[in-house]
Amino acid sequence: MPRLTLEKELATLRELAVRMGTLVESQIEAALEALRRRDPEAAEKVRRDDQYLNELFRQVREQVFMVISTQQPVARDLRDLMGIQYIASELERTGDYAVRIARMTGTLCGLPDRPLRAEFGLMGELVIRQVHDILEDLIHRNVEHAREVATRDNEVDRLYHRTFEELVAEMGKGTDPDGALRSVTLLLVAHNLERIADRVTNVAEDIVFLETGQVVELG
Amino acid sequence: MPRLTLEKELATLRELAVRMGTLVESQIEAALEALRRRDPEAAEKVRRDDQYLNELFRQVREQVFMVISTQQPVARDLRDLMGIQYIASELERTGDYAVRIARMTGTLCGLPDRPLRAEFGLMGELVIRQVHDILEDLIHRNVEHAREVATRDNEVDRLYHRTFEELVAEMGKGTDPDGALRSVTLLLVAHNLERIADRVTNVAEDIVFLETGQVVELG
Amino acid sequence: MTAPTLLIGIVIVLYQEAAPAISRFGGGFLVTSNWNPVTLDFGALPFIYGTVVTSAIAIAVAVPVGIAVALVLTEQGAAGLRGAVGTGIELLAAIPSVVYGIWALYVLAPFLFNHVEVPLSGRFGFIGALSGPSRQTSLFSASVVLAVMILPTLSAVSRDVIRAVPKGLRESSVALGATWWETNWKVVLPAARSGIFGATVLALGRALGETIAVTMVIGNRPEIPPSIFSPAYTLASVIANEFTEATGQIYPAALVELGLVLILVAFTVNVIALLLVRRTVSGSM
Amino acid sequence: MVQALKPQLSAIEAYGQPKVEIDHLSFYYGKLQALRDVSFEIAERRITAIIGPSGCGKSTLLRVFNRMYDLVPGARAEGKVLCDDEDIISTRRLLELRQKIGMVFQRPSPFPMSVRDNVAFAPRLLGWSAVRVKEAVFKSLESAALWDEVKDRLDAPASSLSGGQLQRLSIARCLAVNPSVILMDEPCSALDPIATLKIEDLMVQLARDYTIVIVTHNMQQAARVSDFTAFMLMNPAARFGELVEFAPTAELFNQPRDRRTEDYITGRFG
Amino acid sequence: MVQALKPQLSAIEAYGQPKVEIDHLSFYYGKLQALRDVSFEIAERRITAIIGPSGCGKSTLLRVFNRMYDLVPGARAEGKVLCDDEDIISTRRLLELRQKIGMVFQRPSPFPMSVRDNVAFAPRLLGWSAVRVKEAVFKSLESAALWDEVKDRLDAPASSLSGGQLQRLSIARCLAVNPSVILMDEPCSALDPIATLKIEDLMVQLARDYTIVIVTHNMQQAARVSDFTAFMLMNPAARFGELVEFAPTAELFNQPRDRRTEDYITGRFG
Amino acid sequence: MIRARNHWRGYKNTIALSAVYGLTGLALVPLALVLGYTIVKGLPAAIHPEFYLNVERPVGIPGAGVAHAIAGSGIMVGIASLLAIPVGVVSGVHLVDYASGRWASWVRLAADVLVGAPSIAVGLFAYVLFVAPQHHFSGLSGALALAVLMLPVVIRTTEGAVALIPASLRESGLALGLPRWRVALQLVLPAAAPGIITGALLAMARAAGETAPILFTGFGNRSWNLDPTQPMSALPLIVFHDALTPYPALQQQAWGAALVLVALVLVINLSSRWVLRRQIRMAGQL
Ligand SMILES: Nc1ncnc2c1ncn2[C@@H]1O[C@H](COP(=O)(O)OP(=O)(O)OP(=O)(O)O)[C@@H](O)[C@H]1O
Ligand SMILES: Nc1ncnc2c1ncn2[C@@H]1O[C@H](COP(=O)(O)OP(=O)(O)OP(=O)(O)O)[C@@H](O)[C@H]1O
Numbered sequence A, B: 001m002p003r004l005t006l007e008k009e010l011a012t013l014r015e016l017a018v019r020m021g022t023l024v025e026s027q028i029e030a031a032l033e034a035l036r037r038r039d040p041e042a043a044e045k046v047r048r049d050d051q052y053l054n055e056l057f058r059q060v061r062e063q064v065f066m067v068i069s070t071q072q073p074v075a076r077d078l079r080d081l082m083g084i085q086y087i088a089s090e091l092e093r094t095g096d097y098a099v100r101i102a103r104m105t106g107t108l109c110g111l112p113d114r115p116l117r118a119e120f121g122l123m124g125e126l127v128i129r130q131v132h133d134i135l136e137d138l139i140h141r142n143v144e145h146a147r148e149v150a151t152r153d154n155e156v157d158r159l160y161h162r163t164f165e166e167l168v169a170e171m172g173k174g175t176d177p178d179g180a181l182r183s184v185t186l187l188l189v190a191h192n193l194e195r196i197a198d199r200v201t202n203v204a205e206d207i208v209f210l211e212t213g214q215v216v217e218l219g
Numbered sequence C: 001m002t003a004p005t006l007l008i009g010i011v012i013v014l015y016q017e018a019a020p021a022i023s024r025f026g027g028g029f030l031v032t033s034n035w036n037p038v039t040l041d042f043g044a045l046p047f048i049y050g051t052v053v054t055s056a057i058a059i060a061v062a063v064p065v066g067i068a069v070a071l072v073l074t075e076q077g078a079a080g081l082r083g084a085v086g087t088g089i090e091l092l093a094a095i096p097s098v099v100y101g102i103w104a105l106y107v108l109a110p111f112l113f114n115h116v117e118v119p120l121s122g123r124f125g126f127i128g129a130l131s132g133p134s135r136q137t138s139l140f141s142a143s144v145v146l147a148v149m150i151l152p153t154l155s156a157v158s159r160d161v162i163r164a165v166p167k168g169l170r171e172s173s174v175a176l177g178a179t180w181w182e183t184n185w186k187v188v189l190p191a192a193r194s195g196i197f198g199a200t201v202l203a204l205g206r207a208l209g210e211t212i213a214v215t216m217v218i219g220n221r222p223e224i225p226p227s228i229f230s231p232a233y234t235l236a237s238v239i240a241n242e243f244t245e246a247t248g249q250i251y252p253a254a255l256v257e258l259g260l261v262l263i264l265v266a267f268t269v270n271v272i273a274l275l276l277v278r279r280t281v282s283g284s285m
Numbered sequence D, E: 001m002v003q004a005l006k007p008q009l010s011a012i013e014a015y016g017q018p019k020v021e022i023d024h025l026s027f028y029y030g031k032l033q034a035l036r037d038v039s040f041e042i043a044e045r046r047i048t049a050i051i052g053p054s055g056c057g058k059s060t061l062l063r064v065f066n067r068m069y070d071l072v073p074g075a076r077a078e079g080k081v082l083c084d085d086e087d088i089i090s091t092r093r094l095l096e097l098r099q100k101i102g103m104v105f106q107r108p109s110p111f112p113m114s115v116r117d118n119v120a121f122a123p124r125l126l127g128w129s130a131v132r133v134k135e136a137v138f139k140s141l142e143s144a145a146l147w148d149e150v151k152d153r154l155d156a157p158a159s160s161l162s163g164g165q166l167q168r169l170s171i172a173r174c175l176a177v178n179p180s181v182i183l184m185d186e187p188c189s190a191l192d193p194i195a196t197l198k199i200e201d202l203m204v205q206l207a208r209d210y211t212i213v214i215v216t217h218n219m220q221q222a223a224r225v226s227d228f229t230a231f232m233l234m235n236p237a238a239r240f241g242e243l244v245e246f247a248p249t250a251e252l253f254n255q256p257r258d259r260r261t262e263d264y265i266t267g268r269f270g
Numbered sequence F: 001m002i003r004a005r006n007h008w009r010g011y012k013n014t015i016a017l018s019a020v021y022g023l024t025g026l027a028l029v030p031l032a033l034v035l036g037y038t039i040v041k042g043l044p045a046a047i048h049p050e051f052y053l054n055v056e057r058p059v060g061i062p063g064a065g066v067a068h069a070i071a072g073s074g075i076m077v078g079i080a081s082l083l084a085i086p087v088g089v090v091s092g093v094h095l096v097d098y099a100s101g102r103w104a105s106w107v108r109l110a111a112d113v114l115v116g117a118p119s120i121a122v123g124l125f126a127y128v129l130f131v132a133p134q135h136h137f138s139g140l141s142g143a144l145a146l147a148v149l150m151l152p153v154v155i156r157t158t159e160g161a162v163a164l165i166p167a168s169l170r171e172s173g174l175a176l177g178l179p180r181w182r183v184a185l186q187l188v189l190p191a192a193a194p195g196i197i198t199g200a201l202l203a204m205a206r207a208a209g210e211t212a213p214i215l216f217t218g219f220g221n222r223s224w225n226l227d228p229t230q231p232m233s234a235l236p237l238i239v240f241h242d243a244l245t246p247y248p249a250l251q252q253q254a255w256g257a258a259l260v261l262v263a264l265v266l267v268i269n270l271s272s273r274w275v276l277r278r279q280i281r282m283a284g285q286l
């Protein structure tokens, strides 16, 4: 017979993690959508909803704590437990980036409208796909694919650096303070998108650990 | 009689955490020093030394894992364990900021020298003091003082925003691309310093948890 | 409920029946040694003496053997031998005393007379207690047959007591590098000490009460024997022999009083013994 | 999103109705006071664990619930123990009480008869119809997670089962008279870890339909299986057992309110 | 900074010298084979735990190390068990062997004598001088963490001690003839959790000077105290016990190499 | 030094061992002798069929037998059993199941003491109680004497057997909500049955072998008699009386009776031991 209670508690925990994942995903999407549509309300909503993410994260920690103190998990079970906790903290952090992007959006809305350069759309696409895929891999415990997803980080980096340079160059030319602020803000948006990709890499590492017990450095 | 082995393992863990703390502190100092002295080598060293921090963090996780799977800690002991792990991950993250500041320094060294504005010195001072104090509080389990330290975050934030606006304004005026890059870089330095302060707040929250078991929101 | 009632019942009934004798001879009955149905002059001393001495000798002979048997019976290993000895002892216990009696009368007593009593008294005759045997039936042969008869009780109870000694005790001792003998002598037997003593006293009780076999070989002479090789008498055997012929009022009463004395002694001895045995057996479990 | 805020932790599950209410219970073995002023409530369809060092009165407390202490001469209980509004301590209807509140003991004690008869024993004495007995046997063995293992050997002597199976047989036996409460006094301390975990899982399953109270030396076990935990200690001065803390298990093992509890569960005791 | 890289985890401590080398050991109770082809090494001044389900041969293995099985008629061991280059299985010098390799049993078994005499028992058998015996008694009680508790009642009968104290007395008793190895067969299974933790701490202290081998049902205990763990199982087909995995404890409980080990320690077994 | 001492210890050990086994062997010698002689000396008389068919005859007249004694023993032991066994069993069970604490231990003690009561005194007791009032001996009074001897044995062995049943069995029964008497009757008694039977058999064996209690109750009777109100003979009586006579014929008859008696007793004994072993094995499994 399996250990009913332990299994149940672990299931609850996994479910919590998955819910965090989906929430994070939708937060990022919402943030980028708001950015694209210059929609302050939408941005505001993203900032508000972050509390749910934090709450879920609190629950994950509490659940982990509870399972350890009542079920004495070891080996496989314990790895599962800790691995999920590691991942949860990465997700929570990712949520913060979404919030920051939303903040930037808020700032941008206060500035004269100008077409958004293509890289942002691209980076957004990439990052969202990464996050989505890594969560799939977490659910299906697909170590190989997780490693693969992690490598896509480089693509995001490339785009980020290009955006960075172009924005800086632009500032160099430009003269109006608004323009400068706008560029800086967009630059920070890009920065945060890049950070998200880094988180994905860490999640991939955690998935490897949770399945194989090995601690690896990806990306 | 106390539980000898458990006590021993917990002690090892605490020691690891403290060593992470001191290392982080010196990393931040080194990074800011390099920034002040425009010293690329020093900056490079900071980036290199970050590996030790990561290694220590790996050991903390491994030790936590080991203690849980062999000693079945509960209540107080378990809180200690997890609390320290939470703090360790905050410290590791802080280390990343130091590294990023070092990177920025690298960039700055490639640009024409100009006097560094006072805020950086100030922010650096504050942040280092914060980090130092919070580590003291961790060692002496001084919850009250930890809460106090967390509140200083606001001061850092204020400085950060001022710096931000001034830098943006400057960019607005300025015309040469170097100037723009320099401002953006400095801005990112400030951004990272501010982030460090945020981490200190989290550490303070973890200290409260580890002593009282309460999950609080500070700052 | 039945047991205690019966116990008390027996004592009371015998007491009433013995009342005439008791009222007539009082305490002197126990210390005077003339036994004369004609003059109706009765004293119990010779019988008490005989009873005590036979039992004492029997115990002296039986105890070492009994303990040895108990040790063998509780030894792990040698299962076959153990079983054989065990059954043997049980059979020894099962044989009716009258059978011991006839055997002792025709086999044991003559043998002892020719090969033990005569030579011994020849060499140590100058010691009063060992002076010349007169007849084959003697206090000594009675004692020996008694020894044989109480052996089962002795070894069976000792075995139970020794068994009750926790296994861990024996193992710990062996694990400390003690030899078999050191283990049993220094650890097991001390642990069973009072229980074994109890077993001894219990056997004593049996010996005191044993009637038929003794009656058949002790020679039935109502006097305090000069030597252990001379005929003697015990409480039980005098009752067995004379009660049916006893006529009148005092004579039977006197015999019943002997019975009363016997039973009271036996009961006290038993009580002591049982309390001892029970302490160890229950204590160690 | 909002349901994300709904509590997830089993520690925060609904606490259930009180089934047995212990109200200022004191207990005496002749002169010796074994329990003093114990009060707490046992939740229906939940597992309540009683832990504490040796001699603190765990078994004594348990044996109050089905009046087993009646067997001990001079044993006396004071206070109230309400079960379904009937006071256990003063009730006259002992037999009904013991059928309603079954008990499983430390060492498995199979009756010297076949597996089937073991389970059927009590129902038959209660004069149930053969049909009813038959199905009671099946249902009990089934819910004791023993049916599959013994269905081919129902007529084998019970003593031929393994230790763990025997313990589950004891459980099946007391399920047969469908009780509503099951008391267990260190039901696993004579079993190896595997059999132990099986019994623990069984308890968890049974807790869907029965109220379970378990006394255990092994606090990890209490932590694993129980919804509520009562921690008892022998009062060092007065030598009687008393209730130190009663709380939902997850709470008691994460943040005990009483210092003594924390010392005990973290092993810093004495 | 560099020393930051030095390994910190006790799991990675030096592994110590082999003290006892079990080499292809098989064991038979008459016809029944209880152990088959067991090979591993017991490290000096370390605690080695033997765990496994009931009947897998833990006690049997332990009782090979001091030849206790000689007490069991028909018991036979094959293979080599080297201790200080002497083969335990074939040695003639039993008494020396058992003095060198002491043993503590499941239930405390005080000899029917005073506390002092219990400890002095073995030394006296060896004919030590009164002085030497006296100090042996002191040293053993001291290192068994019992001296302070009994120093005022050395002449009280040993049976007057509590369960936990008795078990420590048994330990002191075998320390008296200064052995180099101490075997313990479920030394805590008759004790309550508090006494258990005390004994565990004691073991940890003793491991500084002695090589300790402990058989335990309780894997958490093995995890808590031991440096190395041997996991045994009864071969389901052939019914003899065999060694499944032997590893440093932290390793075995974090990342067991064998699937069966992981199933057992995570309680997913059978 | 240590080595030398250990050699000496081993040496002592060997000596002690041989001594112990020697004594044990010695203990078994009498058994062999008694059985041997009884068989050798008893067979001449016991092989003749009429030994079992006829009754005693005056000295010199051949074809004497002990049929009446066998019958007498049978009847007296039988009646005694009918009296002692039911009472004994009931009080034995009661002792474990109901009588509690101090009182029980007193009852137990009393029973044990009775087991050790001198049989001759019990004989006296029975005489005073039943013979004296009626002014003549009778098989019945003999039976009563034997019953008194059997009772404690039955009580104790019953109790022993019942006590072998683990308390947890009884507790489990009660915990199922069964009334005490049913638990005792339908759970405990059946489980203990073999042990109880053993007890009864042992008691009977002992009674059959007793002489002293029936000396002046059953008294003896040289002719065929099945009427328990009349004096009755018994095998032990034959052995006792005839053995002490000077006539070889009677002595031989005594030996013959002894042989029969021994055979009888041993058969009962061995069979009962066998039952007992099974009981203990069973209890081991509980
Ligand atoms: N039948 C009894 N008669 C007298 N005192 C008793 C009896 N049973 C228990 N006690 C005493 O009552 C107290 C509590 O005993 P109890 O068995 O309830 O403790 P426990 O917590 O169950 O101990 P353990 O964990 O060892 O089973 C102890 O001091 C014990 O000595
Ligand atoms: N004295 C003996 N004679 C015959 N077989 C034995 C003996 N002792 C043990 N065995 C058998 O040897 C096997 C191993 O027994 P052992 O006691 O070593 O197992 P264990 O792991 O110690 O079990 P537990 O954890 O219950 O003590 C079991 O199958 C057992 O039946």
Ligand SMILES: [Mg+2]
Binding pocket: D058, D059, D060, D185, D215
């Ligand atoms: Mg208890």
Ligand SMILES: [Mg+2]
Binding pocket: E058, E059, E060, E185, E215
């Ligand atoms: Mg074992």
Ligand SMILES: O=P([O-])([O-])[O-]
Binding pocket: A093, A096, A195, B093, B195
């Ligand atoms: O959240 P960050 O550590 O990437 O600033």
